[in-house]
Amino acid sequence: MKPYNYQNEPTRDILFIDCKSFYASVECIERGLDPMDTMLVVMSKAENAGGLVLAASPKAKKVLGISNVSRKHEIPDHPDLIIAPPRMALYIKKNLAIGNIIKSYVAEEDYYPYSIDESASDCTNSWHLFADSPWDLAVIIRDRIKQELGLVVTICLGDNPLLAKIGMDIEAKKNPDFMAEWR
Ligand SMILES: [Mg+2]
Known part of the structure; x- marks a missing residue:
């Protein structure tokens, strides 16, 4: 060839x-928080165990090892973690x-x-x-x-x-x- x-x-x-981290960053900004220094996940159906993480802030990914497709039961409990419903x-x-x-x-x-x-x-x-x-x-x-x-x-x-x-x-x-x- x-x-x-x-x-x-x-x-x-x-x-x-x-x-x-688009969705997660928007949610941080709406709360007056720094998107690069906040642990936040956007989660659909957070009320049940099958809740799906649609987006995670860079810090949530790094500290908690969360990826964009994690399930709710895979998310460790952390006092600083904010869970936001999608908008x-x-x-x-x-x-x-x-x-x-x-x-x-x-x-x-x-x-x-x-x-x-x-x-x-x-x-x-x-x-x-x-x-x-x-x-x-x-x-x-x-x-x-x-x-x-x-x-x-x-x-x-x-x-x-x-x-x-x-x-x-x-x-x-x-x-x-x-x-x-x-x-
Ligand atoms: Mg992106």
């Missing part, structure tokens, strides 16, 4: 943006607010929602209007979302949506500034 020549592929400036309408509202911030830097047709807390945006044609580089625009967007909504986002800049998504999941999430660039 002939090696594939990626030089022929289009090169864009794609920002893949994901909100860290989907609120999360949708916050998702739209994040989208509106992003769309103040990219055209509607360059914004691609991917899930309730992830999107890809093609800023190739617009970054120069707002920043010195696509990376600088990513920083502006990250900081505005934090400032206006309190939410921490991870962003990977890449040549195409696939590269940006993979870079986000593999590298950006682990970097201290929650950012990465994959070319």
Whole structure:
């Protein structure tokens, strides 16, 4: 098989943006708590043992070893753990607010929602209007979302949506500034 020549592929400036522990972070912020320093899980049907953890804050994941699909009976008792019922309408509202911030830097047709807390945006044609580089625009967007909504986002800049998504999941999430660039 002939090696594939990626030089022929289009090169864009794609920002893949994901909100860290989205549901759990929204619930922390609604309570006036720091989403990175609070133990909180969003749990459906918390009144019975089969209750399912839909989201856990980073600290809950770390301290209690909770994952997003843990069951209620797997959650250790901890005096600092907050259990919040899900509020989907609120999360949708916050998702739209994040989208509106992003769309103040990219055209509607360059914004691609991917899930309730992830999107890809093609800023190739617009970054120069707002920043010195696509990376600088990513920083502006990250900081505005934090400032206006309190939410921490991870962003990977890449040549195409696939590269940006993979870079986000593999590298950006682990970097201290929650950012990465994959070319
Ligand atoms: Mg997320």
